[in-house]
Amino acid sequence: MSELxxxxxxxxxxxxxxxxxxxHREHAAAGLGGPAPVPDDxxxxxDSRSLKEVRGTLRVLAALDAPAPALLAPPAGLWDRIAxxxxxxxxxxxxxxxxxxxxGARGPRGGA
Amino acid sequence: MDHDDxxxxxxxxxxxxxxxxxxxxxxxxxxxxxxxxxxxxxxxxDAAQQVFTRAWRSRATYDPSRPLGxxxxxxxxxxxxxxxxxxxxxxxxxxxEAGRLPREDAAGDPVSESAVASLVVRQALDRLGPPQxxxxxxxxxxxxxxxxxxxRLSLPLGTxxxxxxxxxxxxxxxxxxxxx
Numbered sequence: 001m002s003e004l005x006x007x008x009x010x011x012x013x014x015x016x017x018x019x020x021x022x023x024h025r026e027h028a029a030a031g032l033g034g035p036a037p038v039p040d041d042x043x044x045x046x047d048s049r050s051l052k053e054v055r056g057t058l059r060v061l062a063a064l065d066a067p068a069p070a071l072l073a074p075p076a077g078l079w080d081r082i083a084x085x086x087x088x089x090x091x092x093x094x095x096x097x098x099x100x101x102x103x104g105a106r107g108p109r110g111g112a
Numbered sequence: 113m114d115h116d117d118x119x120x121x122x123x124x125x126x127x128x129x130x131x132x133x134x135x136x137x138x139x140x141x142x143x144x145x146x147x148x149x150x151x152x153x154x155x156x157x158d159a160a161q162q163v164f165t166r167a168w169r170s171r172a173t174y175d176p177s178r179p180l181g182x183x184x185x186x187x188x189x190x191x192x193x194x195x196x197x198x199x200x201x202x203x204x205x206x207x208x209e210a211g212r213l214p215r216e217d218a219a220g221d222p223v224s225e226s227a228v229a230s231l232v233v234r235q236a237l238d239r240l241g242p243p244q245x246x247x248x249x250x251x252x253x254x255x256x257x258x259x260x261x262x263x264r265l266s267l268p269l270g271t272x273x274x275x276x277x278x279x280x281x282x283x284x285x286x287x288x289x290x291x292x
Binding site: 069 | 140160231284
């Protein structure tokens with residue numbers, strides 16, 4: 001079997017991604033959770049970069065399938081508390097500058 | 113969880129601006145992990161505060177060649193474990209004084225790899241923007257076949273596939289750069 005390598009020459013073509021999606025769907029259809037494994041014979045036909053991409057994509061697909069914890073922005077006052085903490089207890093030169101930047105009213109800029 | 117700039121290097125060097133940027137960039141992930149693990153909002157706020165103050169004070173131990181997000185995730189795990197252990201001790205003391213058996217769920221849940229990966233990927237998905245995020249949601253959260261997605265979004269099938277491939281690549285990079 002010749003080694004498969006990723007090609008992006010034409011829109012809609014990415015054999016590594018398509019392979020990962022297929023493996024993932026077979027894995028999920030069997031009722032199995034977590035990232036699907038890449039069968040040895042399939043892995044043997046991939047170059048190292050493509051294999052890495054397939055495994056990475058399988059992790060993405062498993063993460064999308066998993067029950068997602070809520071994505072929550074920190075409360076508006078948390079940054080001020082951090083800045084004050086570093087100011088008051090040995091934050092070093094970071095503390096005062098952080099406190100000035102926080103300005104007492106500035107919350108996180110849209111979260112992480 | 114980007115690693116495409118010198119944020120990590122500036123953080124390690126003690127640049128205060130980098131501290132704020134690190135908070136802006138990773139605060140949602142850290143806080144979400146704390147809430148998920150501790151199941152108590154106020155405890156999660158305290159824990160997230162500890163994560164960032166501990167990170168800043170121990171910045172000399174951070175290797176800027178590694179993703180900052182992954183390092184912060186590691187600190188989050190330790191802080192959550194510490195807060196959980198403290199809560200367990202507190203509950204045991206209270207229950208012992210009351211002559212009752214201690215509750216077993218006071219420690220909360222450990223921060224699992226799958227929870228981190230799921231949050232990182234969902235956050236990256238939110239950042240993709242239309243129509244790529246919608247294509248991926250339809251393909252992998254609603255399990256719609258590509259031709260159906262093309263029809264629903266009035267896009268050529270090849271364009272849908274391109275969005276799927278590029279979107280998956282972006283999500284994959286988000287995991288890589290976050291060190292998850």
